[in-house]
Each structure stands twice: as structure tokens, then as C-alpha cells.
Amino acid sequence: MNVAELIAELQKLPQDSKVILSRDPEGNGYHWLEGVETGTVEPDDIDNWNVEQYYSDAHSDDDCCLEPGERENFPKIICLWP
Secondary structure (H helix, E strand, O other): OOHHHHHHHHHOOOOOOOOEEEOOOOOOOEEEOOEEEEEEEOHHHOOOOOOOOEEEOOOHHHHOOOOOOHHHHOOEEEEEEO
């Protein structure tokens, strides 16, 4: 799902609704949505169910294993935090 698809779905709902996140695809637990953050992922992870590494735009110390400027070509994503 991309941002445009998410916005389209959310616009159908009451705007004062609270948001929860499922812990896993089976619904074995839930958490309140606490934050939204932008970042990037490794290009090989963009089509995988389990992303191995997320690089936060807010925390540049996540980039310790990358070459300077390497993230500039990585896919841009948003991360929803429970």
C-alpha cells in the first residue's frame, strides 16, 4: 500500500476515529498508533514482507553501516509506530 491508497481508505472513515495496529497478520494482539516517521529501506526489501533494515530520517545514527550518500537512492517510506 502506498500513501495515496492509505489516504483514500482513511478518508472514508470518521475523522475522529482512533487508530490501532495489528501486531501480526493473524491479529494476535494490537497496539495504539503512537507516531508516524519517514525513512528509507534497502532497495531489495521494498517487495519483501519482512523488512530487514529501516533507516529513519529522524535518527541518522541508523546509517552507521552505509556509505555517505548511499541512502539517497533507497525507496522512501513511512513507518507507523505503535
